[in-house]
Amino acid sequence: MAAAFDGERASSMVGELRGSFNSGRTRSYDWRVKQLKAIEKMIVEKEKDITDALFSDLSKPQFESFLHEISLAKSACQFSVKNLKKWMKPEKVPAALATYPSSANIVPEPFGVVLVISAWNYPFLLSLEPVIGAIAAGNSVVLKPSEIAPATSSLFTRILPDYVDTSCIRVVEGAVAETTALLEQKWDKIFYTGNAKVGRIVMAAAAKHLTPVVLELGGKSPVVVDSDIDLKVATKRIVVGKWGCNNGQACIAPDYIITTKSFAPKLVESLKFTLEKFYGKDPLESEDLSRIVNSNHFGRLAKLLDDDKVSGKIIYGGKQNEKQLKIAPTLLLDVPENSLIMKEEVFGPLLPIITVDKIDDSFAVINSRSKPLAAYLFTKNKKLERRFVETVSCGGMLINDTTLHLANPYLPFGGIGESGTGSYHGKFSFDAFSHRKAVLSRGFGGEVGARYPPYTSRKQKMIRALLAGNIIALVIAFFSKS
CATH class of the missing domain: 3.40.309.10 (Aldehyde Dehydrogenase; Chain A, domain 2)
Structure with missing residues (x-):
């Protein structure tokens, strides 16, 4: 009989995943694409198993299972693979006059080890699409499917490890006890889909570690x-x-x-x-x-x-x-x-x-x-x-x-307000699991002596003109004696 998934096991698992992430394993373009293509292959090869699980959980019609879950998950993989190189590239932005000469970029980097807690109503799509975003962004990820859709949850446990790198991607089944054990851990981001009541519990648990969250909730549309x-x-x-x-x-x-x-x-x-x-x-x-x-x-x-x-x-x-x-x-x-x-x-x-x-x-x-x-x-x-x-x-x-x-x-x-915080789909899934890191690069020339002590009124005039972008005032201040 397998040991219960408690806080000790959760901590050990997170430690292993953090070790894999810290090794740099998940950061390469090749690793990310390999995992995404493997998930797409799983969707294609296991379509009947997925359809059967959805029917067991919800009596979901085969047509609806394909249209609303299987095809959308497959498309999310394909869209990510097609665009990943572009998404991973640093975004060049203008450099300010105050930092001249310099270059500035925004570099997307993975958060680290992330947790995805999924919902029961679209148990395949709502589990897999956030995982696809987390992988595309270069994270290690744990998926906690909903116990209210047990057939689909069990299916993930059986088939996902056959296709992905299990040193970086795991599935944890269970109910309240297992979810509680997971939420006690320190994550680098938590993505939850469900209702506002549980959303508040997730947010409170995340706050203990200052962990950012995406909450996909609901409301009366x-x-x-x-x-x-x-x-x-x-x-x-x-x-x-x-x-x-x-x-x-x-x-x-x-x-x-x-x-x-x-x-x-x-x-x-x-x-x-x-x-x-x-x-x-x-x-x-x-x-x-x-x-x-x-x-x-x-x-x-x-x-x-x-x-x-x-x-x-x-x-x-x-x-x-x-x-x-x-x-x-x-x-x-x-x-x-x-x-x-x-x-x-x-x-x-x-x-x-x-x-x-x-x-x-x-x-x-x-x-x-x-x-x-x-x-x-x-x-x-x-x-x-x-x-x-x-x-x-x-x-x-x-x-x-x-x-x-x-x-x-x-x-x-x-969503917004009671209906959630944060967003995903397409590049927004990549963005949800990426930190946009600001990088400013300068050489050793272009010194502005006015930024250094001792401070004088002349230096202050120069700094004011520089920050205001007033070149004429800057020149006047530069050639003034006081």
């Missing part, structure tokens, strides 16, 4: 729907962004809709029509919807529907099968602001709709809440779009679609 839209297209994009993303169990899934009282009936009818078209008359029998991850989350969602404040507000769906951990796509109309479903992040197949008199009133509704991870607007009105971008503060936003901004590697992905 709103969808504002104007009336001047292509309703058919908009509805399909809302539905697939909500229920086609892990049956609503996604951090950027639409959490609630805001529309006008006058337009709500048309929108509701279109949503009902699209849901039935996508998932049939009995969506609990649909093979295109993931199940709720476990009984705890099922109970949490059932409690949102049992709230007295939403009694009579269900206008579509609501059917449940606790044995199969399934809840049908559910629409609720005009739910009160003080109801549980409007206080908590839904993270499931329930979609409240709230109505306002004017579409501009939606901005005040959104801004009265914690800043969300994502915000969506459907409109053809460019003035409304500009006001939305200027007025609504969130991690990221998308106009006339949902969730797709996640797939653009040239955009940072991350």
